[in-house]
Amino acid sequence: MKSLRLQLLVGVGVVAAASLAAIWLRLPPDEVQPVTVPLESSATVLRVGAEDWADLVTTRMPSGDNWVLLPATPATAEEFRSDQQGEQRGFVSAESCRECHESYYETWQHTGHAKSSSAADSHSILGSFADGRSTLRTGSEQLQFHMRNRDEKYAQVVELLDSETGQTHTGEFAFDIVLGSGRHGQSYLWFDRDYLYQMHVSYLSETDSWVNSPGPYSDGTADFSRPVPPRCLDCHATWAAWDSEQMNRFDRDSLLLGISCVRCHGPGHEHIRLHRSRPDATEGMRIINPATLSIERRNEICAQCHSAGELLGRPFEYRPGTALQEWLEADLDVSNEENADPHSANQLARLMRSRCYTDSDGIACVSCHDPHSSDVAVLESTVATCAECHGQLPCPEQSRTGKLTPRDCVDCHMPPRRDAQVEIQTESGRIQALLRDHLIGVHSQP
Numbered sequence: 282m283k284s285l286r287l288q289l290l291v292g293v294g295v296v297a298a299a300s301l302a303a304i305w306l307r308l309p310p311d312e313v314q315p316v317t318v319p320l321e322s323s324a325t326v327l328r329v330g331a332e333d334w335a336d337l338v339t340t341r342m343p344s345g346d347n348w349v350l351l352p353a354t355p356a357t358a359e360e361f362r363s364d365q366q367g368e369q370r371g372f373v374s375a376e377s378c379r380e381c382h383e384s385y386y387e388t389w390q391h392t393g394h395a396k397s398s399s400a401a402d403s404h405s406i407l408g409s410f411a412d413g414r415s416t417l418r419t420g421s422e423q424l425q426f427h428m429r430n431r432d433e434k435y436a437q438v439v440e441l442l443d444s445e446t447g448q449t450h451t452g453e454f455a456f457d458i459v460l461g462s463g464r465h466g467q468s469y470l471w472f473d474r475d476y477l478y479q480m481h482v483s484y485l486s487e488t489d490s491w492v493n494s495p496g497p498y499s500d501g502t503a504d505f506s507r508p509v510p511p512r513c514l515d516c517h518a519t520w521a522a523w524d525s526e527q528m529n530r531f532d533r534d535s536l537l538l539g540i541s542c543v544r545c546h547g548p549g550h551e552h553i554r555l556h557r558s559r560p561d562a563t564e565g566m567r568i569i570n571p572a573t574l575s576i577e578r579r580n581e582i583c584a585q586c587h588s589a590g591e592l593l594g595r596p597f598e599y600r601p602g603t604a605l606q607e608w609l610e611a612d613l614d615v616s617n618e619e620n621a622d623p624h625s626a627n628q629l630a631r632l633m634r635s636r637c638y639t640d641s642d643g644i645a646c647v648s649c650h651d652p653h654s655s656d657v658a659v660l661e662s663t664v665a666t667c668a669e670c671h672g673q674l675p676c677p678e679q680s681r682t683g684k685l686t687p688r689d690c691v692d693c694h695m696p697p698r699r700d701a702q703v704e705i706q707t708e709s710g711r712i713q714a715l716l717r718d719h720l721i722g723v724h725s726q727p
C-alpha cells in the first residue's frame with residue numbers, strides 16, 4: 282500500500298495557507314488512516330501532497346464534516362522558469378492572427394473557447410460578491426465560505442467556527458484563474474507561489490449561485506489542495522509551460538489563457554512570418570485548414586479536448602492534422618450508456634456510435650458547430666445537417682404532432698441528459714450537469 286505523505290494537524294488555528302501556526306504531528310509512513318477528530322471539538326486540517334491528493338479523496342477520506350484540506354506545497358526558493366515558451370513553438374495568441382483575419386477574431390472572441398480560461402477579475406468571475414449572495418453555507422453549522430471583494434481583489438474565505446471557544450477562524454485564498462465561460466459554470470484556480478490548485482467553491486449557472494465544486498468535493502468540507510495538472514490547462518487554455526518534475530508547477534508568465542486559433546490550426550509562427558514577408562500572397566501557407574482534412578482527422582482536432590482517454594504523449598503536443606490515437610488513447614468505443622470523462626458527454630464517442638455515423642461516410646463536428654462563432658444557430662444547422670442525408674422527408678412524428686421547431690427535433694433525437702460524471706453536492710441535495718447526448722437516434726426517454 283502506497284504511503285501517504287501527509288501531515289495531520291489537529292485543533293485548527295488559522296486556515297490560511299501561508300500562516301499556519303499550530304502543533305504538527307507527523308504520521309509514521311505506514312499509518313495512513315487519518316484520525317477523525319470529534320466534531321464538537323473542532324475541525325481537522327490535513328496537509329496533502331500533490332501526489333497523494335487523488336488517493337486521499339477517492340478512497341481514504343473519512344466521512345463526516347469539517348475537514349479542511351490544504352496543499353503541502355514544496356518549499357522552493359526560486360520560481361520555476363521554463364525555456365519552452367509557447368511563442369517559440371508557434372502557440373501564439375489570437376491577437377497575432379487578428380491583423381489579417383479580423384472577422385474571424387471578432388466572432389471567435391465571444392465563443393466558449395475564447396473564454397474557457399481567463400485571469401480572475403470583475404468581468405470574468407460570474408458569481409456574486411454582493412451582500413446576501415456572497416456566502417456559501419454548508420450542511421455543517423461550523424463551516425461556511427464567504428466570497429470577498431476588497432478593492433477589486435477577490436478571495437474565497439473559509440470561515441470555521443470552533444464550537445468550544447465560539448471563535449471563528451478564517452483562511453483566505455485569492456482567485457487567480459477562472460476556468461469556464463459559464464455556459465454551465467465556472468471553477469477557480471489559485472497559485473501557492475507557482476504551484477496551481479483548484480479552489481473549493483465553484484459557480485453554477487443553472488442556479489446562479491456559489492456551489493461546492495463538482496466531483497470529489499463533499500459538502501461540509503473545504504478543499505484547497507487539489508493539484509491542477511497540465512492536462513487541465515491543455516484542454517482549457519492555449520499554452521502553459523510546466524515543470525515536468527512537479528505535476529502542478531507552472532511558469533506563471535508562460536500561461537496563454539483562452540483557447541486560441543492555433544489549437545485547431547496548428548502552430549502559427551511560420552504562417553505569420555511568411556505572410557508578413559509576402560503581403561500579396563493569396564494562398565495560405567504553413568497552416569492547417571481543417572476543411573481540407575478527412576472527417577476523421579477533422580474531428581480529432583476537437584477530440585483532443587472533447588474526449589476522455591489516457592494521454593500517451595505530453596500535454597500541448599498534439600498537432601492538428603496528425604492521428605490522435607498516437608497522442609491520446611481516446612476512449613471512442615465506450616459501449617456503456619453512461620459516458621466517461623471529461624465532465625462532458627464525450628461527444629465524439631457518442632456520435633460515432635450513431636447509425637448515422639457508422640452507416641454513412643461519417644459526420645464532422647463542424648457540420649453542426651461553427652468553431653468561429655458562439656453557438657446561437659446550432660439547432661438550425663443541426664436540422665439542416667439531418668436533411669443533407671435524410672432529405673427533406675418529414676419525420677414520421679410530424680404527422681402526429683404537427684409543426685415542429687428545430688429544438689423539438691433535437692430534443693427527441695439528441696436529448697439533453699443529466700450527467701452523473703458531473704455531480705455537485707449541495708447543502709440540500711445533488712445537482713448533475715445537463716449535457717446534450719451526441720448519439721443521434723431514436724431515444725426511449727427524450
Ligand code: HEC
Nearest residue numbers: 377378381542546549553556557562563564565568569570
Ligand atoms: C500577415 C497576415 C496573416 C497573419 C498574421 C495570419 N494569417 Fe492566416 N492567412 C493569411 C493569408 C493572406 C491567407 C490566404 C488568404 C485567406 O485564405 O484568407 C491566410 C490563410 C489562412 C488560413 C486558410 C489556409 C488554407 O489553406 O486555406 C488559415 C486556417 C489561417 N490563415 C489561419 C491563421 C491563423 C490561425 C493565424 C494566427 C496564428 C493567422 N492565420 C495569421 C494571412 C495571415
Ligand code: HEC
Nearest residue numbers: 392393394397461462464516517544582583586646650652
Ligand atoms: C484545446 C481544447 C479544445 C479544442 C481543440 C476544442 N474544444 Fe470545444 N471546448 C473546449 C472547452 C474547454 C470547452 C468549454 C468552454 C467553456 O464554455 O468554458 C469547449 C466548448 C465547446 C462547445 C460548447 C459551446 C461553447 O461555445 O462553449 C462546443 C459546441 C465545442 N466546444 C465544440 C468544439 C468543436 C466542434 C471543436 C473542433 C472544431 C472543438 N470544440 C475543439 C475545449 C476544446
Ligand code: HEC
Nearest residue numbers: 460461462463464465466467468512513516586587623625
Ligand atoms: C480532456 C479535456 C479536459 C480536461 C482535462 C478538463 N476539462 Fe473542463 N471541460 C472540457 C470540455 C470539453 C468542456 C465543455 C463540456 C461541455 O460543455 O459539454 C469542459 C467544461 C468545463 C467547465 C464548465 C465550463 C462552462 O463554461 O460551463 C469547467 C468549470 C471545467 N471544465 C473545469 C475544469 C477543471 C477545473 C479541470 C482540471 C482540473 C478541467 N476542467 C479539465 C474539457 C476538459
Ligand code: HEC
Nearest residue numbers: 375378382385386389394540541542545570571572647652
Ligand atoms: C475550435 C477550433 C477552431 C478555432 C479555435 C479556430 N478555428 Fe478556424 N477553423 C476551424 C475549422 C474546423 C475550420 C474548417 C471549417 C470547415 O470545415 O468548414 C476552420 C477554418 C478556418 C479558416 C479557413 C476558412 C476557409 O476559407 O476555408 C480560417 C482563415 C480560420 N479558420 C481562421 C481562424 C482564426 C483566425 C481563428 C482565431 C481567431 C480560428 N480560425 C479559430 C477550427 C477552428
Ligand code: HEC
Nearest residue numbers: 583587626628629632644645646649659663666691716717
Ligand atoms: C448533428 C449535429 C451535431 C454534431 C455532428 C455535433 N454536435 Fe455538438 N451539439 C449539437 C447540438 C444541437 C447541441 C446542443 C445545443 C443547445 O442545446 O443549444 C450540441 C452541443 C454541444 C456541446 C455543448 C455541451 C452540451 O452538451 O450541452 C458541445 C461541447 C458539443 N456539442 C461538441 C461537439 C463535438 C466535439 C462534436 C464532434 C465530435 C459535435 N458536438 C458534433 C449538435 C451537433
Ligand code: HEC
Nearest residue numbers: 636637640641642643644663666667669670694721722723
Ligand atoms: C451523414 C449522413 C447522416 C446525417 C448527417 C444524419 N443521419 Fe441519420 N442516419 C443516416 C444513416 C445512413 C442511417 C441508417 C440508415 C437509415 O436508417 O436510413 C441513419 C439512421 C437514423 C435514424 C435511425 C437510428 C437507429 O438507430 O435506427 C434516425 C432516428 C436518424 N438517422 C435521425 C437523424 C437525425 C435527427 C439527424 C440530424 C440530427 C441525422 N439522422 C443525421 C445518415 C445520417
Ligand code: HEC
Nearest residue numbers: 664667671676677678685686687689690691693694723727
Ligand atoms: C417526439 C419525438 C420526435 C420529434 C419531435 C421528432 N422526431 Fe424524428 N423520429 C422520432 C421517432 C420515434 C422516429 C422513428 C420512427 C419510426 O421508426 O417509425 C423518428 C424518425 C426520424 C427520422 C428517420 C430516421 C430513419 O430511420 O430513416 C429522421 C431523419 C427524423 N426523425 C428527423 C427528425 C426531424 C428533422 C425532426 C424535426 C422536424 C424530428 N425528427 C422530430 C421522434 C421524433
